[in-house]
Amino acid sequence: MFNSFVKNFDEILQSLPNQKETKLSDPELVNLALAKNVSDHTRLLCVFETSSKAESCFNEFKKYQSASLLPNVDLLLYPEFNSDQVEYDIDLERSRTLNQLLQNRGEPQVLICSVASLLCAVTPPGLLNSQSLILKLADEQYAPEKLCEIFTEMGFDNEAQVSLPGEFSLRGGILDVFSPDQKFPVRIDFFDDEIDSLRLFDVDSQKSIADAKSYQVSPVEKCGLEPRGILEYIKGFKLCVVEEESIDRHLERYQEKVQLSLWDEIKNSIELVSDIDIQADYNIKDFPVAALAPVYRSTLPEVERSIHQAHQKFLIDRVKSWINKSWSVHVFCGSEAGVERLNEVLELGNKKNLLLYPVSLHYGFIVPELKYAVLSEQELFGRPIEETKDVSYSSQLQKNLEYEPELNEGDFAVHANYGICRYLGIKVKNSQEFLLLEFADDRKLYLPLDSSHLLMRYIGGKKSVPKLARLGTGFWQKSLDKAENSARDYAAELLRLQAAREHSEGISFPKDNHWQSLFEESFPYEETPDQLSAIEEVKKDMERAKPMDRLLCGDVGFGKTEVAMRAAFKAVMSSHQVAIVVPTTVLAQQHFHSFSQRMSDFPIKIATLSRFISKKDQKQVLKEMAEGEVDIVVGTHRLLQKDINFQKLGLLVVDEEQRFGVESKEALKRMRVNVDILSMSATPIPRTLYLSMTGLRDFSTILTAPHNRKPVRTIVTKENDEIIEVAIRRELERGGQVYYLHNRVKTIENVALKLKRQFPEANILIGHGQMDEEELEMVMNEFTDGDGQILVCTTIIESGMDIRNANTMVIDRADRFGLSSLYQLRGRVGRDHRQAYCYLLMPRDEAIMDNAKERLSALRKHTHPGAGFKLAMRDLEIRGAGNMLGSQQSGHIAAVGFELYCQLLKKSVEDLKGSIHQDTSTSFSADFIHYGFQSIDNKIPVALTPQYIESDDVRLEMYKRFSTAVKYNEIISLEDELKDRFGNFTSEVKAYVVIHKIKSLCNLLEFHSCEIKESSLYLEGNDGLYCEARKIPKLKQKGYAALDEVEQGLRNIAKRFKVKLV
Structure with a gap:
């Protein structure tokens, strides 16, 4: 069906009078022109000024046709500052794309890239093929040891376990290797020297997932790079340059860093035609360079833009009017469900001049003189078009819940039967392997590896050196008995509180109604399985007579807010009010805007209470809350004050509960009586996490990462003006925005002035908590709208800022922040498909504490989406357990270790609940x-x-x-x-x-x-x-x-x- 639209669009282009000559600068028009050429079996190279524009075009165009993106290489303009891993990752993506071009030669395809990416040196295809190795079933020419030698020469690293591209591992007759241009590694099984099987496997689970007949291994090391090597890959392509003058201006700034002569060679080898007919045959001159088509220039006149976020009824009526007046109307509905939904709304039946497409479009256009209209779902329903999330689970994310503190040689540990000891590594005795443990008085214990589950890393009540246990004295057993009694008493108290809540009469919300279904159908994503599971668990809790108390954990941007929105909508549909309590003003504003936009099509009144709101408006909101005129209120600690009265509060949503102070938590307890509670967190404090896991609190997790989400590249470095200038410059040049976090209000303006001198072309904003409310709100709105390029700020942005175009963060004096704060701050970037960077700056000449080093190291290590669970546990290891389970328990935690105490607590809870233990003592x-x-x-x-x-x-x-x-x-x-x-x-x-x-x-x-x-x-x-x-x-x-x-x-x-x- 889409091909018919492309043909239709082409006829429109031919019909337009040649009034104004405009270049293809609008993303939608570029995409349609590209789609038209692919439908004519054209191989097309589309070049943009920056990688961000190239990525935007690629993400839209791939909805219509298959395409390849030559990845972002803006970083490579500054090779002196590239880390090996960053450069390697970029090369890896580029290699995959170029390899794809070679494999699909002769077929219609589109290659989209920035000009900087196009002009980087690459290995010519002939040389690349000669350096590659193709493995096939029943191949007898390579013995395992010989292949290992070849892989080493190709730049691969020999590792115990393959987890990254560029690694191999030999284990007996099994050889694993991960080629840098392949999506999965391969497991080679030999029978003598013959390849018996080839199996692709998952790096997280290490399990085979599919058989393969062959596997191509390409070299890791870059060799034979040639500046003009790209010409061999794009032979036979036609060229489309988008905004040529902008590209030329962009390149002038980097004439010493890029191959300007190559760009001139490409441009001089083609004929520029001002008024080109897209369907016409191109008059290509025979130059020595690859045959490249002219720069496309269309003859589109100025078109009337559709009204963004117009009222639904107005546009629906207008569409019906156009149909009746014989207009040709094309509507992009986003999905098959969207097509069905729009058919129901329009109630027009089958009309030849109305065509609905199950793909997305950001903006439409209308040409009145030709009675031609193109509309998007966004314009009809006022919702942003979003990328569908990946619905597949990551086993690595699942493993986060099974996190065990790392036990390294020299660490303090706890043996469940003998007490606190020091782990001294694996030793061999009488051909048997043991874990060697040191106790008091230099006594040693050899623990068989088969009993290693009895050993765990010691995490005490505080970060201090514990006393080693004495073997054979009975002291450990006494400590263990005391801890077990304490755990039983604590469990009994927690269960008593839980039972009181269980037996208290709560609100039994009714089953979903028609409005709930309509609200959920309007969600612009495809829900992930665990998101749906969390939604179902929350709804079941709400429909029960007992008050809900559920913790929802999920990484930043994983869809927790949508779960809260559906719960809030359900409460409002049964005539109850909803309070959403957040720790910061910025997060309150973010949630207010998100809820307002999401529920704009429904008669729900949403208000906010924070210091951004004037005293007069606050009084009005309080009055409407008490009278039941407001359905949902989003607020900070202001919602917890004593003058707050709801007419009929039914649901309390608490976001980032661990960030509230003692007084606020007491106020939250008062609000909890007979009210359903949904708490949400991306980095749960370990106490919350453990209580949830021991069955004392209902617990839901969202573990699936959004589609194309890349880990934030985290760089820990000493203060260096040149590095920071390069980092910020790179982000600005790809059209992005930057957070510069300086958490000292007294000197924040000096930092902003210094950045202004470095980047005079950038609009630099300042935001901190001591600013006037109206001024701060204006700054935040300006940065959110993209009018500011650099925001110099304090931790006020820690929660609530959701700006997809901001993908570089610099954190000054990162050693002064806690791990949870650093994790939350880093989560402000990388919320789009683009690679994001976070620079953690340490003082150049000042020594930093060991704990700070460990925190920064942990953050650099745990970068994958969903790392919040591991970071919460790592934070516990670094700072000790303290009195997180209460002051009465802290002594027992110090005596037996946090992990063992929690095991005792879990067992006590199960015993008191009458649970049957699975006996493992055979x-x-x-x-x-x-x-x-x-x-x-x-x-x-x-x-x-x-x-x-x-x-x-x-x-x-x-x-x-x-x-x-x-x-x-x-x-x-x-x-x-x-x-x-x-x-x-x-x-x-x-x-x-x-x-x-x-x-x-x-x-x-x-x-x-x-x-x-x-x-x-x-x-x-x-x-x-x-x-x-x-x-x-x-x-x-x-x-x-x-x-x-x-x-x-x-x-x-x-x-x-x-x-x-x-």
């Missing part, structure tokens, strides 16, 4: 096995050997996972993962896996002891099955085969008694 012994990787006293070795899993960290991780796995199907899953990642089992590894199968089967059959002695099997536990177990005859097999025989015997018992193997 003991196993056999008189013919030795837990080690060598045979001793004629006993067979049983272990995950260093030869099978070479990395100590990975091996320790697998030992922990096996020792904590309870269910039989969990062991089977781990067995499959081992084979997939490390190859076929050795006899030692197979025996280790089989023993864990036997223990899980015994667990399932309720046997707490399993012993093999003198070829006989002895089981203890389940009296009902004991007689059946005795029927297992004396074992016929010896050694490893005897273990298989026991497993099969237990499986037969389970089958006979119809016990499911789960």
Whole structure:
């Protein structure tokens, strides 16, 4: 259907009188012209002034046709300041795009780029192909060791585990490699020297996801770069230059840094035609450069722009009028659902002159003299067009909830049975691996790796050196008993409060009505699975008679606000009021605007209370709240003051609860009585997180990152004027905006003056909390609207600023901020598909505290979307647990460590709730096995050997996972993962896996002891099955085969008694 629109559009172009000559500068018109040429089987190169304009065009155009983007290389204009990783990532994306061009030669395609990106040196395709290696099934020319040598020569790093492009890892007969121009790494399985299988795998889970017949490995190192190398890739393309004069002005500023001669060569090799017919044949002169078409110039006259955010009824009536007057009307509805929705609204049936398309358009246009109209869903319904989010889960994000504090050699640790110790690493004794632990009086304990789950990193009540436990004194057991009693008392108190809330009479909101459905259908995104799950959980809570108390956690920009909006709408639909409490004025304004825009089509009155509002207006809002005329109120701590009265409050939404002070939290408690509460947080304080995970509070998570969201590149550096100038200059040159955070009001104007001298062309704004309310609001609105390029500010922007065009942040004296604040501040950038940067500045000559170094290091390490959970836990490790569970508990936390105390608390809660614990204490012994990787006293070795899993960290991780796995199907899953990642089992590894199968089967059959002695099997536990177990005859097999025989015997018992193997 879209092709018919492109043809229609082309006819419009031909019909227009040649009144005014205008270049294709409007994104929509450029996209349509590009689409037309692709439909004519054209290969097109479209060049823009900046990468931001190129990316905007690409994101729109790919909705109509497939296209490639030669990525942003603005950073490469300043190679002296590039970090290796940043430069490598950019090269990686460029390599993938250029490789795509080569693979699709001869097919219609569009390449979109900035002029700087086009003019960067690249490896010519012939040289690139000669340097690449193609692996195929049944290939016998490369032995594993030979391939490793080749990969090393190609610039790959040999790692224990492949997690990034440019890495390889050899484990026995399994070789993993991640080519820089491929989306996934490949796992090569050999049979002798023959490639037996090729499997793509996921770097997070390390599990195979698909088979492959071949895999191309390209070199990591850039070699043979040629300034004119790009000409070979764009042979046969036609050229479209957008805003040529702007490009020329842009390049004049960098004549020493870019290949201006190449740009002149491209332009001089084509004929410029002023009035070109898009359908006409091009008269291309035969130059030595690649055949490039003329610069497209259209003959579009000035068109009447549609009224942005016009009233829906007005435009709908106008559309109906145009249809009746035989206009040709084209409406872009965003999706198939949008097409259906608009058909229902228009009620016109099938009209030949009305065409609806299930794709998005930002702006339409009308040509009255030709009776031609193009409209977007945005103009009809007043909603912004947004990119659909990716609905796939990231296993890395899922793992955030399973975060374990890292345990490094020399760290303090806690052994669950023996107490506080110091971890001294992995040691080998009698061919068996142990964790060496140091206790008081220099006493050592060797802990088998299979029992490593008993060891955890020590996090005390405060950041101080703990005393090591004394072995054999009974002191640890007394401390443990006291902590367990404390945990039980604390759990009882928490459960009492929870029970009081459970039994109090709350509001039972009705099921969703028609208005709720309409409101949810108007959401311009496609909801992610976990977002839908959170919405469903919140609605179910609201429909129950007991008051809701739910914590919603999700990273910055993951869609928490939409969950709150749907909950608020549901409350309003049942004639209840909603209070939304936030910690800052800026966030209050942001939520007020977001809620107002989202609910603009519905008769809902929304107000705000903050210091941005005059005293007179505040009084009016208070009056309307008390009289029930206001449905939703968004406010700061002003909403918590004693003069606040609601006529019928039904829902309280608290955003970033951990940022409220003691008095505000007390006021929140008063508001909680019989009211549903939804708390939201991107970086939950660990107490909140732990209480949610121990079942004392309902907990929802949103873990799916938005589509195309890139991690914010985080650079920790000492103060350097030149680096900062380069960073800001780069952002301004790509059309973006910059936050410069200077958290000292006394000197903030000096910083702004200094930046003004460096960037005289930029509009530099100042924003801080001591400014007059009206002035601050004006500054924030100016920056939000894009009228300011640099905002010099304090932490007032920590929450609430949502500006997609601001993608560089500089934080002065970052060592003075807490980890949670730094994380929130960094979350202000990178909210679009564009690469964002955050510079954390440390003093040049002044020493900084170790804790500050650790915070900055943690922030640099945890950059992926969804890192808030890990950062919250890392913050706990750095600063200690303090009295986060209350002052009465802080002493016990210091005595046994935070993690163990929380385990005790969780167990106490489950005990008091009457939950049934899954017994994991099945003991196993056999008189013919030795837990080690060598045979001793004629006993067979049983272990995950260093030869099978070479990395100590990975091996320790697998030992922990096996020792904590309870269910039989969990062991089977781990067995499959081992084979997939490390190859076929050795006899030692197979025996280790089989023993864990036997223990899980015994667990399932309720046997707490399993012993093999003198070829006989002895089981203890389940009296009902004991007689059946005795029927297992004396074992016929010896050694490893005897273990298989026991497993099969237990499986037969389970089958006979119809016990499911789960």
